[in-house]
Amino acid sequence: DQQVKQNSPSLSVQEGRISILNCDYTNSMFDYFLWYKKYPAEGPTFLISISSIKDKNEDGRFTVFLNKSAKHLSLHIVPSQPGDSAVYFCAASVTSGTYKYIFGTGTRLKVLA
């Protein structure tokens, strides 16, 4: 039972354009969401997060949008840069009574110069 889904295994975008990575979840109890970026042979690094009390969080070129009614979140990268080429994972958690995160399967982003 995949509670967090990233249905696009890969995405290619031209440098300077917007990258949109999507994530869907099934558990309505999730109330905290994160995006991680992973380069080859390295561990994931935290990118941006959002609490369920918000519908948008922005940090520089990165913005995460949360649509609770659709159980959907997205990560927007504007403008995309070649250094953004990596695998992006979304993760979700229920913050009350647990410290566990459920990860999606990842989307490989390639930014073309």
Add this chain to the structure above:
Amino acid sequence: NAGVTQTPKFRILKIGQSMTLQCAQDMNHNYMYWYRQDPGMGLKLIYYSVGAGITDKGEVPNGYNVSRSTTEDFPLRLELAAPSQTSVYFCASGQGLNQPQHFGDGTRLSIL
């Protein structure tokens, strides 16, 4: 600033052998986690700990054991290695609720 350190980076085991994957963090985080990542898959939680002396099972604990005798260290033990345990293992630490986790660079384990 080391963060989360995992050793070894690579290891090849024979079926039935045992080994311990080491994980240490220097951020004084109470929460520590072990994940495995299989090709094309997300990270699956094996075990986690909310403090020294406290551990609990994650999604895929079978075939593994953990201990947490200090805040800094969270070793993962494979007792009887099986080919299904071939994977990349990541250790992470965090401050707790609504806080991101910090990951090590992983241990790539092959069991032949």
